[in-house]
Structures are given as C-alpha cells and as structure tokens.
Amino acid sequence: MQPAVSIQQLEKTYASGFRALKSVDLDIRRGEIFALLGPNGAGKTTLISIVCGIVTPSGGRVVADGHDIVRDYRAARQKIGLVPQELSTDAFESVWATVRFSRGLYGRPRDDAYLEGLLRDLSLWDKRDSKILALSGGMKRRVLIAKALSHEPTILFLDEPTAGVDVELRHDMWQMVRRLRERGVTVILTTHYIEEAEDMADRIGVINKGELVVVEDKDVLMRRLGRKQLTLALQAPLERIPDELSGLPLELSGDHLSLVYTFDTQTEETGIADLLRRLGTHGIDFRDLNSSESSLEEIFVGLVHGSEGGRR
Numbered sequence: 001m002q003p004a005v006s007i008q009q010l011e012k013t014y015a016s017g018f019r020a021l022k023s024v025d026l027d028i029r030r031g032e033i034f035a036l037l038g039p040n041g042a043g044k045t046t047l048i049s050i051v052c053g054i055v056t057p058s059g060g061r062v063v064a065d066g067h068d069i070v071r072d073y074r075a076a077r078q079k080i081g082l083v084p085q086e087l088s089t090d091a092f093e094s095v096w097a098t099v100r101f102s103r104g105l106y107g108r109p110r111d112d113a114y115l116e117g118l119l120r121d122l123s124l125w126d127k128r129d130s131k132i133l134a135l136s137g138g139m140k141r142r143v144l145i146a147k148a149l150s151h152e153p154t155i156l157f158l159d160e161p162t163a164g165v166d167v168e169l170r171h172d173m174w175q176m177v178r179r180l181r182e183r184g185v186t187v188i189l190t191t192h193y194i195e196e197a198e199d200m201a202d203r204i205g206v207i208n209k210g211e212l213v214v215v216e217d218k219d220v221l222m223r224r225l226g227r228k229q230l231t232l233a234l235q236a237p238l239e240r241i242p243d244e245l246s247g248l249p250l251e252l253s254g255d256h257l258s259l260v261y262t263f264d265t266q267t268e269e270t271g272i273a274d275l276l277r278r279l280g281t282h283g284i285d286f287r288d289l290n291s292s293e294s295s296l297e298e299i300f301v302g303l304v305h306g307s308e309g310g311r312r
C-alpha cells in the first residue's frame, strides 16, 4: 500500500547556512499515529513545515497521499491538515465563520452538517458565534484543530499539541485523534514529551540535530532498546563490591544497602542465576529483590546521546 507520506532524502539549509535537516528518509503508513520525538531545535517543525508547504525544501522529495508537495502543491495541501503551535487567525471573526472560510480556502463544497459535527466534537458548538478574540487560550486551541480539520484532510499534523494545554483539552484531543484514526486519517504529531509518544503512538521516529536516529514500532522500540534492572535489597550494608564481581554490570547504592544489576532484555542469558550464585559464595545475602524495565525516556536519552558522535 502506498504510504500516506513518503519523504526521500529531504534536506533543509536555512538562509543563515544552518543545516536543519540532513537527508531524512521516512515513510508514514496510512492510518497510523506517528510520533516524531526530539529535543528542542532537532528539526521537527522544519520537517512538518516542509510537508505542509510552508517551508521550501533545499533538496529531496515529499509525496503526500500520492501528490508531490512541490509539483502538485494544491492537491497535496488539500489532503493535509495542520494544527500549528501558534494561533494565526482572524481574531475578529466568529468561530463559525472561521471554520467555514477555512474549508472554502481548500476548495471544498459547503457542508454545514460536517462543520457542526466537528465543532460539537471539539466542544465548540456553543461558542460558534463568539469572536476568536474573546475565547480562552484552550478554546483558541480547539479552533485551531477545527480549522485544520475543516476540509476533511486524510493526513493531520499536530505540532506540539499538548504544550501548555490543560488536562481536559489534552484528554479531548487524544480522544479525537483516536476517532480520526478509526476513520482512516493518518496522524503525525511532534512532541518532546516522551509520555505523549508512549501513550499515543503506533510508531515513533526520533530526530536529533536534523537526523532521523531511529524509526520503529513503539512496542518493538521499547523491547529492542529496553533494559532491565534487578535491584537486590541487602540484609546488611556492603562496604564495597568484591573484586571478583567487579566485571559484572553491578552497582552499589550510595547507602550501601542495595545492589543494582543491569541486563539486556534481548539476550538469552540474563546472567541472573550466575549472579545470585556468586553473591551466595561471597556471603552476600539479600532480603528482597525486584526488577524494573527502562522507560521510553531512558531509551530516548540513550539514543540522542548515541547519535551525538556522528551518523548511525
């Protein structure tokens, strides 16, 4: 099946000479929720701005729903909805006029029933006659989403959707994203909140300094890169790890009361049986043990550090 968005060798060097994207290749599958994760300045906004036709690429090619975003700009743009970080809309217009106008901009025929449903879904129906100017920040954000969906796009971009958003809106937003996916809409969101990607995404792409460091199914990413830690609560404080055990991935806690053993979830042999036997030989007794998995956050930090030395 043709991908919803196909990005090939995408390059962006700004007029300042800054290279914001370095040969990015990425296919977004139809109907998936894709999270583009990366620290500030990584190139997330640049990437989506190019796909949405706001920023001109310096090289490479992007095809959105079968349309080349440069050669076939209007057709491509009609398929795409963008919820930007900032509101740039006519403050003196009413909510209703704003979404109707927005739909018209993309050449879609008038469909008041669709727009009514959209505003109801976003709890904006009661505010339809209010001027944007008079709305609260959260309500303005909802208007941005309504505008982005006014022309029934098949691909929706959300740029940092929940930065500075209250819990209720965040909840409504995720419900809406799931509903959109059920209808076959592809959703691409950028975020630097790991939990957001962890909660929402089917796949995750990590971008750092203009390079796509990894693209993976969320579950696979967490499994592949996940590490586990086994913490042993000791019976008695241990002054230091015996030399014979120093080759193991073992750390003594600051209070000398627990040992932490780190192992890979991928390997067949965790080495735990061996560890426990050797601890026994050294007379190190423990009263409790528990294991924990690394979070996506730890994986992310590891990836970003790992890419710092150069290309992978």
Ligand SMILES: Nc1ncnc2c1ncn2[C@@H]1O[C@H](COP(=O)(O)OP(=O)(O)OP(=O)(O)O)[C@@H](O)[C@H]1O
Pocket: 014, 015, 016, 018, 020, 038, 039, 040, 041, 042, 043, 044, 045, 046, 047, 192
């Ligand atoms: N018009 C511009 N001219 C020069 N450099 C720019 C321009 N726009 C962005 N940049 C630089 O490109 C880099 C990537 O910016 P971008 O906004 O794409 O990052 P981001 O990952 O979206 O970060 P954030 O989460 O902070 O929005 C940054 O270092 C930024 O300073």
